[in-house]
Amino acid sequence: MTRALLLTLAAALTACGPGRASGPLPHEVYVWQRAWTPAVREAVAARAGDFDAVTVLAAEVGWERGPRTVARVDVAWDQLAGARAVGLALRVGPFDRASFPSARPASHGPGVPFRPGNGVVSVGPLRSPRLPTADFVVLRDQLRPPGPDLPLGATESHAAAGDALAALAAEVVAAARAAGVQPRELQLDFDAPTAGLADYARWLDRIHARVPDLPLVITALPTWLDAPAFAALVGGVDAFVLQVHSVTRPTGPDALPPLCDPALARRWIERAAALGRPFRVALPTYGYRLGFAPDGHLLGLTAEAPARPWPPDTTVRELRADPAAMAALVAELTRDRPGNLERVSWYRLPIPGDALVWSDATFAAVRRGAPVAPALAVALAWPEPTLAEVRATNAGTADAALPGTVRVTGPTPLASDGQSGYTRADTLAVTLFERGPAVTPLAPGATRPIGWLRFSTPPSREAVVVTVAP
Structure with a gap:
């Protein structure tokens, strides 16, 4: 099917409207760890069957210091035997905006999610649950060298990066199939510059050409909803996952925003639905530790990592997903939601020993939309x-x-x-x-x-x- 035809169909769907739906939503969960430790294996084996689908991180690409680095995750495929369906995620780190022909400086705009890098980190356009500090610290010296079709280079054009991503996508799909797992979809996890969405679409065209027989899904930021190129972008994929968590940068130790604001999330869901394309909403289970300087500015954050030394006089705060608020949002979506909202995607699967995520009992109650309270x-x-x-x-x-x-x-x-x-x-x-x-x-x-x-x-x-x- 040509891209022009896809866009025509997307426009027709938008004109007709998505309608409304009610009743329980399917739930999927993201296993985002790059290291399948015994705790990760235990959690996946025990809990994978509790969800309608499990998406596992299969590989990660980054350009932190210019040259491309590739980390292929050694997924314990046997631990997914109880999963009803398995998706593969390809996580893409920040790519130089200058390499996006249509991107402009500061094109992300306000309300961009944040992620930590290594150890105690400074904050930029980052999203913690998908770039865990512990993974970067533990695995930095364990990155496998890229295959022959993915050479490293000091600089890389947008087209070359797209070709490399397409080759890697084909590689991880082939690896899953060789292990006896038939993935239901390939998911691209990339916070592209808002002004570079048209260029991102060209990456997706390359990936689709290399993996034509697998549905292609992308993550999407709320800031993209206003971009003229967003409708075209989602018109060329099978679905998108709207990220409504970690979108506001804290302004001080005593002014922490909620990790996910249910009222904002609902508004973004309705705006995303107006595009007429199938989509999901990503909700958080995780938490951060944040460090603030004496003057109140944010020094950095960690997620799931062991406690790390902060500079003297640092004020440390914890910011966690509110299970009662998320349960209420799930209950609201169960009663009434856009008809093209397909499912809830949970970031991330709770792992034993991670003190910043919910317990299994709490998580189960939240997914039911049941009241969450201690007794x-x-x-x-x-x-x-x-x-x-x-x-x-x-x-x-x-x-x-x-x-x-x-x-x-x-x-x-x-x-x-x-x-x-x-x-x-x-x-x-x-x-x-x-x-x-x-x-x-x-x-x-x-x-x-x-x-x-x-x-x-x-x-x-x-x-x-x-x-x-x-």
Whole structure:
């Protein structure tokens, strides 16, 4: 089908309007890690079947210092056996705007997403969940050299870069098929300059020519919605993924914007729908750690990486996706949405050990559009007649903050002590357990010991009473 015909069809669809839809949406999830660690393999094997589709990062191309670098991901294809469908993502780093014939300086405009690079980073047009700090730090010396069809060069024209991307796309598709995985689509993850969308379309033409038998999907920024070339761009692909997260740069440690503003997201969804093309909306599960200088300006951010040293006097804040807000947005889209909104794409799959993403229980509730809230209970357990344990249990669907003080009144114990970061402070007929600074929230479905008390003789259990204070 020619590009002209595709554009004609896109215009016809726009004129007719997408209509409205309701009911549960399909959900897909992005596995964005370049290193398939044991934790990544475990999460994929256990959770891939929970989603309608899984998109895995297959390769990444970058031009950080001029020459092109290529990282091919060693995907553990066997761990995807339980997936209902598998998509392949090709992530493209920032490309010199000067190489885009139609791009102009500062063509991105305001509201551009941000990503971290290596370690503690400065902030530019970056999007953290798709360029994880940990990956860059761990894998920098593990980049495989490009194949013979992808030579490195100090500089590269727009056309040469497009040919290289097309060759890499064909390579990763062939690798998946050789491993017995039949991908459902190829996804291009690239934050192109808004003024360079027409040039980006020429890259996509090259890729489609090399991989003609696979649907082609692209990620898209909200800033593209106003660009005259955007309608033509999406007219030449099978679908696009609208990124509505990480679009506002924080202005200070006490003025953090939401990672995803549901009201803005809904407006962008409606504007994207007006194009009449199939699309998805990408919502976040992740979080950042951000560092601010004493004067309030943003020094940088990290995502999923181990804690890193910041300059002296840095103020560090955490910014996380709000599960209650995302659940409410999913519920709203379930009730009413544009008919051409095909599914929700989640960035990213939670991995064990990543403290900045949601728990499995929270994520499941959000995908249902169910209310998300903690349900904390602190009570006594009696493993022995003379031994009482104070335990906190969270039966809710969101992390629960543990109480600052737990009071146990009744008979005086022979001994007692705090646990899990709590310290003991005994007074007459009262045992206090005080929360320490390192105590973390309690995940849904989890139980944690707070302290214990040993009595000389079995007490009346009704006489031992637990109360809590924030």
